[in-house]
Amino acid sequence: MLSRKLPIAAFTVLAFALGACSDDGKNQQAGQQPPPPKVxxxxxxxxxxxLTTTLPARAVAYQYAEIRPQVTGIITNKAFKDGALVEAGDLLYEIEADTYEASLASAQANLDKANAAVPGAKENYERYQRIVNTGATEIQVTDAKTRYDTALADVSAAKAAVKSAQINLDHTKITAPFGGVLGVSNVSVGNLASPTASTPLVDLNQLDPIYVDMYESAGQVLSATGKYSDFKSESDLSKVKVNVQLDDGSTYDVTGNLDVSARTVDQSTGTVNLRAIFDNPDHVLLPGMFVRATLTVAEEQGYLIPQLAAQIEAGGKVSAMFVTSDNKVETRVFDEVMVSNNSWLVQKNVSDGDRLIVDGFQSLVGGVTDVTPVPAKINDKGVVVDDTSGSSGGSSSGGSSSAAGSTGGNG
Incomplete structure (x- = not known):
């Protein structure tokens, strides 16, 4: 009897379970739909x-020099530490001076000898002038004048030789032509220095101030209606503010000014070289460093759409999603946009009070049209920093990543 009752009990439990599932399904169908997602x-x-434009750029020394010897000799002194900061006129190297001191002494002796011959030649010439036609002929006068002129010329030549010998002696002391930072010395004490050597003794860079070279499309620079059209003179160029972003993503805290624009176009790249100048007292910017430069070329009125909240459509148009007054999603496309730091500046198809979606993009996948808007906050880079929409971190970052992927090429 027990073996027959167990299956009956099991069937009874199964029937109750199936009935409960059927009731739950009916309740779900008859119940309300899930609330609209929050954005x-x-x-x-x-x-x-x-209005800004961001360009690839590279730091360049304000002044650069390859320190080379101007006379030949053995280096007897290296007066600096590699990488040292020096001022104009500081001693860098000394070359053995004995030979050049002897040359100067010899030249000075020749000058003294030439000077000694002048008074006699002069007196002889003047004497012949006094007795011409009475005790001296015209030929004797002419010869005396020639000897006197030769003596004066010998003095001039000897003075030049002394000056040349002094210059060579002075060149045995090699000094910094301007203040800056030295590189690593290519020679040491005991090496032979020569003006014909292929390698310089050391490099010298002036780092404060420092240049930053940028490369802009020639079409943008030369266009009569482009963003640079208002900058015709050097004083106009100096009004353009420039900021740079370093490799680690940080922003250099000194603002520079556009200093010069090249008057030629690089034939291989079709770009024009723009050069900005920056104060660099702490030597944060170093020659050869690659940075991203942001130029502020003008100011305009309009509405800012963070680039991370927008997408690039075919033909370069920009689209963004808004929430209408009845809380529905609306996509707007903008034909004309300008760049302002990390945002698009638009002047049409937007009004004060319009609500732009900046977070919760993942919840809109699948054609969702009804949403619940929640105020959000963004930082100066256009990134949501206070996610109050109720979306998970993945939703916010997922939406931003999608938008960033669409706009990355325009940064």
Missing amino acids: GVITMSEQTVP
Whole structure:
């Protein structure tokens, strides 16, 4: 009897379970739909903002020199530590001076000898002038004048030889032509220094101030209606503010100014060299360092759309999603956009009070049209920093990553 009751009990439990599942399904069908997903929004307002352009750039020394000897000799003294900071006129090297001191002494002796011959030649010439036609002929006068002129010329030549010998002696002391930072010396005490050597003794770079060279499309620079069209003179160029971002992503805390624009186009790249100048007292910028330079070329009124909240459409158009007054998602496409730091500046198809979606993009996948907008905050890089939309961290970063992927090529 027990063996027959167990299957009956089991069937009874299964029937109850199936009935419960059927009731739950009916309740889900009859119940309310899930609430609209939450998205982070910012409220648009018109403002005056800078127009910027970001270009690849490289730091270049304000002044650069290869220190080379001007006379030949053995180096007897290296007066600096490699990599040292020096001032103009500081001693760098000394070359053995004995030979050049002897040359100067010999030249000085020749000068003294030439000077000694002048008074006699002069007196002889003047004497012949006094007795011409009475005790001296015209030929004798002429010869006396020639000897006197020769004596004067010998003095001039001897003076030049002394000066040349002095210059050579002075060149045995090699000094810094300007203040800057030295590189690593290529020679040491005991080496032979020669003006014809292929390698310089050491390099010298002036780092404060320092240049930053940028390369802009020739079409942008030369266009009559382009962003550089208002900058015709050197004083106009100096009004353009420049900031640089270092390799580690940090921003150099000194603002520079555009200093000069090349008047030629690089035939291989089709670009024009723009050069900015920066104060660099702490030597943060070093020659050869690659950076990203952001130029502020003008100011305009309009609305800012963070690049991370937008997408690039075909043809270079920019699109972004907004929340309408009835909390529906609306995509707007902008034909004309300008760059302002990490945002797009638009002047049409937006009004004060419009709500731009900046967070929660992942919840919009699949054609979702109804949403619940929640105020969000973004930092100066256009990244959401206060996610109050209820979306998970993955949702926020996922949406931002998608947008960033679309706009990365335009940074």
